[in-house]
Amino acid sequence: MATLEKVDVVIVGAGASGSLFASVLAKAGKKVVLLESGPDWQMSDLISSDFWGRRVKPAGIPFLLEGKNPYGYAYQAGWGVGGAALHYFANFPRYLPNDFKVKSEHNRGLDWPVSYADLAPYYDKVAQEIGVSGDAKAEEIWRPKGEPYPMPPMKTFRNGQVWLKGLESAGIRMVPAAVGMNSTEFKGRPACLYDGWCHVGCPIGALANPVVTYLADARKAGAEVRALSTVTRVLTNDAGNKVTGVEYYDARREKQVQEARVVILAAWSAQNPRLMMISATDKHPKGLANSSGLLGKYMMAHYASGTWALFDEDVEPHMGTIGAQYMSYDRYDKTSKKGAFGSTYIVAGTALKTSDLGGFANARIDLFGQPLADFMQRAKRGITRLTAFGEEMPNVENRIELADGKDEFGMPLARIVHSFDQDAVALWNANFEEGLAIAKATGAKEFWSARGNQPTIHLFGGTIMGSGAGDSVTDSYGQTHEIPNLWVAGPGLFPTEGASNPTYTIFAVSQRGAEQLVSKWGTVAG
Amino acid sequence: MSEIERRALMKGAALSALAFSVGGAQVLLSPRQAHAQNIPYRTLSPEQVEILEALGETLVPGAAAAGISHFVDQQLSIPPEEALLEARILNIRSPYANFYRAALGAIDRASYANNDNRAFAKISANERRDFVDQMRQNKVAGWQGPPGPFVYLVMRSDAVDVVYGTMDGYAALGVPYMAHIEPVKRW
Numbered sequence: 106m107a108t109l110e111k112v113d114v115v116i117v118g119a120g121a122s123g124s125l126f127a128s129v130l131a132k133a134g135k136k137v138v139l140l141e142s143g144p145d146w147q148m149s150d151l152i153s154s155d156f157w158g159r160r161v162k163p164a165g166i167p168f169l170l171e172g173k174n175p176y177g178y179a180y181q182a183g184w185g186v187g188g189a190a191l192h193y194f195a196n197f198p199r200y201l202p203n204d205f206k207v208k209s210e211h212n213r214g215l216d217w218p219v220s221y222a223d224l225a226p227y228y229d230k231v232a233q234e235i236g237v238s239g240d241a242k243a244e245e246i247w248r249p250k251g252e253p254y255p256m257p258p259m260k261t262f263r264n265g266q267v268w269l270k271g272l273e274s275a276g277i278r279m280v281p282a283a284v285g286m287n288s289t290e291f292k293g294r295p296a297c298l299y300d301g302w303c304h305v306g307c308p309i310g311a312l313a314n315p316v317v318t319y320l321a322d323a324r325k326a327g328a329e330v331r332a333l334s335t336v337t338r339v340l341t342n343d344a345g346n347k348v349t350g351v352e353y354y355d356a357r358r359e360k361q362v363q364e365a366r367v368v369i370l371a372a373w374s375a376q377n378p379r380l381m382m383i384s385a386t387d388k389h390p391k392g393l394a395n396s397s398g399l400l401g402k403y404m405m406a407h408y409a410s411g412t413w414a415l416f417d418e419d420v421e422p423h424m425g426t427i428g429a430q431y432m433s434y435d436r437y438d439k440t441s442k443k444g445a446f447g448s449t450y451i452v453a454g455t456a457l458k459t460s461d462l463g464g465f466a467n468a469r470i471d472l473f474g475q476p477l478a479d480f481m482q483r484a485k486r487g488i489t490r491l492t493a494f495g496e497e498m499p500n501v502e503n504r505i506e507l508a509d510g511k512d513e514f515g516m517p518l519a520r521i522v523h524s525f526d527q528d529a530v531a532l533w534n535a536n537f538e539e540g541l542a543i544a545k546a547t548g549a550k551e552f553w554s555a556r557g558n559q560p561t562i563h564l565f566g567g568t569i570m571g572s573g574a575g576d577s578v579t580d581s582y583g584q585t586h587e588i589p590n591l592w593v594a595g596p597g598l599f600p601t602e603g604a605s606n607p608t609y610t611i612f613a614v615s616q617r618g619a620e621q622l623v624s625k626w627g628t629v630a631g
Numbered sequence: 632m633s634e635i636e637r638r639a640l641m642k643g644a645a646l647s648a649l650a651f652s653v654g655g656a657q658v659l660l661s662p663r664q665a666h667a668q669n670i671p672y673r674t675l676s677p678e679q680v681e682i683l684e685a686l687g688e689t690l691v692p693g694a695a696a697a698g699i700s701h702f703v704d705q706q707l708s709i710p711p712e713e714a715l716l717e718a719r720i721l722n723i724r725s726p727y728a729n730f731y732r733a734a735l736g737a738i739d740r741a742s743y744a745n746n747d748n749r750a751f752a753k754i755s756a757n758e759r760r761d762f763v764d765q766m767r768q769n770k771v772a773g774w775q776g777p778p779g780p781f782v783y784l785v786m787r788s789d790a791v792d793v794v795y796g797t798m799d800g801y802a803a804l805g806v807p808y809m810a811h812i813e814p815v816k817r818w
Contacts, residue, residue, distance in 0.1 A: 155796050156715040164711040165725040180720040184712075269677035300809040310810045359666060423806050459806060460788070462720065462798030471767070473690045473787060474760055485806050 106352075107359040112136045113220035113630065115351055115365035117336045117380070118528040120188015121608055122594035122615040123371030124315035129619035131326035133617035135626075138329050138363060139320075140353050140371075143185030145332035146316065151191075151306030155461035158305025161191050161283060167512040168375060170502070173524035176406060176561045180462055182373065186330060187316045187374070190608060193303055194427045195285035195312050197237050197452060198605035199228055199613075201248055201437055207498075207601050211439055213446060214498040215600035218572050218581040219617075223336070225251055227613035235290040235318040235612070239283030246278065247434040260299060263420040265430035265454020266552045271547035272453065272491075273540065277436070282429035282452060285313035285609070301456025303427040304463065312426075332356065337516050338384050339368055339591065345388025347631040348591045354514055357537035366630035367590045367622070369583075370568075374404065374597035379503050379519040380565040396574050401505035403566035404523055405602040408495050408533050411538030411555030413468045414547060416487040422457040422465065429492075430454030436493070436539075437604065447496035450605035455490060470557065487550070491543060494562070496604040497529040505567055527560055533559055550609060563607050568597040582618040590631040649705055662698025662705070662793055670701060673708040674728055675735075680704070681752040682735045683786075690783075691790035691816040693749040697800070699793050707731060721781075730777060734786070737776020738766070744773050 114130050116123045119141035131137045137229055144150075146161060151439040163184040170176050183189035202221035207214040229252040231237075234577040245251075258281030272279055286303070287296050297311040310317040324330065333356035340349045340362065350364035378401040382392035392400045429452035436442070436449035457465045465484050472480050503523045510518040525533075537554045544552035571577025574586035585591045594615050596607050603610075622629060650657045651670045660670070680700045687694030706716045711725035718727045742751035746758060749761060754762070765771045767783040775783070794800055801808040 149812065152812045152814050154791060154814040155807075157814055159715050159717070160713070160721050162712055162720055166722060170722055177722065179722050298809075298811070299776050300811060302809075302811055370711065423809065458796075459789045459801065461717065464791070464796075466791040466795055470784070470787075473763060473767070473783075475692060477690075478692050481804060485804055601717075 106362060108247045108362040108364060110365035111350070111366070112138050114138070114362050114367045114369060115140060116369045116371055117351065118188060118370070118372035118376070119186045119315070119320060119330055120183050120371060120373065120595070121190040121315055121611050123188070123369065124319035125612055125615040126369050126594055126619045126622075127323035127328045128319040128326065129616070129623060131328040133623045136327070137323065138331060139323070140334040140336050140351065140363070141186055141330060141332050141613055143183070143332065144333040145155075145330060146185045146191060146306070146308065147185060148308045148316070151308040153300070153302040153305060155305060155458060158192065158461075160258050161185055161187075161306055165565070167379070167516065167518050169508050169518060169520040171494065172522040174561055174562065175557055176404070176523045178375070178521070180604065186320060186332065187314050191306050191314050191316060193608055194303060194522065194606070195313070195608070196284045196428045196432075196452065196606040197239070197283040197609040198285075198314060198432055198603065199248060200603040200610050201434060202436070203439060204448070204601060204603040207439060211446070215569070215571075217572055217600050218603065222247065223581070224610070224613045224617065225249065227616045228609065230617055231609065231612040235285060235313040236287055236294070237283055238286055238288035239535060240281045244281035244283065246280075247437065254283065256291060259283075259284060259288045259297065259426065260432065261430045261454060262299075262425045263418065264422050264425060264457070267414070267416055267420055267489060267547055267549070268431070268453040268491050268543070271545070272433070272542040274546040275543050277433050277451060277543070279431035279453060282432040283609070284428040285310045286426060286428060295415045297426060299424055299425050299456075301423055301427060301458060310630040335514055336372070336380060337514050339370070339393060341382060341384070341386055341388065341393070341588070345386055346588065348588055349631065367592065369592045369594055371594040373595055374564040374567045375505055375519070375521060377593055377595065377597050378414055379507070381568070382507050382519070383516055389587075394578055394587040394588060394591060398575060399569065399576070400479070400578055401567050403499040403569050403600070404503040404521060404541045405497055405499055405506060405565040405599075406523060406561035407563045407602060407604065408497070408525065408529065408559050409562055410493045410495065410536035410540055412491045412535055412537070412544050412552060414491070414544045414549035414552040415483060416489070416549050419486040420489050422485070422488050425454060425456040427456055441534055442535040442579045445535050446528040447498065447532050449496075449532065449536055450604040451491070452494070453491050457488065457490065458479060459483050468555065490555070491540055493540060494604045494606075495529060495532045496527055496602055498530060499569075499601055500526060503566070523561060530559065563596065563602070565596045565599045565607065568593045569600045570598045571600065582621040584618075584622075584629070589629050592618065592622065650785070651701070651705060655707055661797070662702035663696065663703035663799070666696060666697070666698035672700070672704045675700065675704045675707070675731070678739070679732065679735045681750070682739055685752040685759060686738065686763070687784055687790040689756070689763050690787045691794045694790035694796045697793040699790055702793050703731060717792065718785055721785060723785070730785070733776050734782040737774060737782065739772050740776075741771045745771065
């Protein structure tokens, strides 16, 4: 085992939040090393195929998935540079002011230690930095005024447009979806081709994945990425009040120690708490920064109520992007659905491929044999989908904890225990009902709900932010309450999850955290 | 730069492909080609191949000729981090061969038990259809193995992959593929 020369910052994970932190810190002159467990993907690796696209997702996850609604880990996780944001849908809705004070306003869930107003400048900054297409003015029917997006909205297609009549009849206003994609050329990156392969990775750079945005900037500023490097432990000093670096296995499977003045864990909501638990010491017997006992707690997931519709006309299902064409917050009040609780975020218009979990062959999962073949013929020109995403409240029983068994590096496995509560189930059902009413009003030839097991989408919590060590793991910047030079980044910080896609908020929170780290460097770095 | 020019620019990148063994040499073939050339299997037994082909054809017409058994067999023979199977994103623990052996074994055992001591590959097409319909609803009497609906999902996904998920599959269905970077072998 070798001990490598001390650097300013070691970042565990080269996904969305890790890449942003690396960019900001490297530009500030810090010597930054990113340790990424997966490959160093190149744009030429991103083959337009649902088969080949599976390579950018993990194989053989170190988690046991338990509870009434086990978490669907691998489909959404990343493996390699870019992380999950290498294959994300790049929907960039913001959270709304009501997401940050659920406890205060409803005596449910938790409050964030920051408000929408605190994050708003960072939303605007991220948009200018990596490129967002949309109509900010149109969004102001739901949120405070902000800066315009740097690019106009994306093109729309009939597979999105056909929903508008039905949505209007339900009193749901739709505006152009904000997406992290280029409707026009942006900073040397080309405009989107609308070929619908975003979910397997966009190789032309029209989609703002971290490899072409923050990670590229970080590398230009001198940050080093070590791929196929798996961190197995965060190291602390004898007093337990500072981290000193990390232990990891490199691409040759040799054990290394990378010393660093600051450690940032950006390995996604599940891996961060697992690593902090594995790194327990006599000074931190329950895991690093866990005097609250809340490390690994309050895991949350979104769920979707999808409505399929078949039209007689050719709606060009294959055209567009995987991201949405239209979005609405008109059901975003936490109490908008009677008998349920939580926000709903609605999107319409998405490109559909044939296979994989999101393909239209799964629109009728009950069909097989000749009926499936007949359905595929009917669907290839006329099928489209409306999706309503729902919010679940944080529940301390939804958790990550270490389990028996070891992974290939000898690290303990962990389990993710997750169950939706009755409010989430009720909201899921209510959104199906409304989806059918909307579809009926469109005049579609056939329509039906995409019912199955309640899905788990995105992953939040486990290292939540709060006001102090008694109620949370980190502060609003991601700095752990108990170890000043140990930081956490990503959606694991979120005390509540809202209902809209999280990556824009992940970037905004990370931008704010990274700037804070730079400004406080002298008092933070070990 | 026009859209067509940009697409052309992105083609031709160095890609990997499915490698099959032919006479001790490695050749790159699509599963359909491997099936047509009767390439030897690496992982699955002849009985397992029979079940998988019969099941695949029941799930998606054309799956056998499209090479479902060669696709799955080749994929089970490579490291999991290289795998392209949908099993990868359905959180099945590697090695994936364990799941496939358990699932195919469960199907055949249940077929023997419920179809006058006949293997799944030997029952009629109508009987297979009824069996699969029961399996997807978790209603097969005496089922012992991974949950039937999950077996249905995984195997149906493999069959859909080889029939509808390839460039040839898109062409046959009449859906424009529109690749940025094309898979090799139109696969």
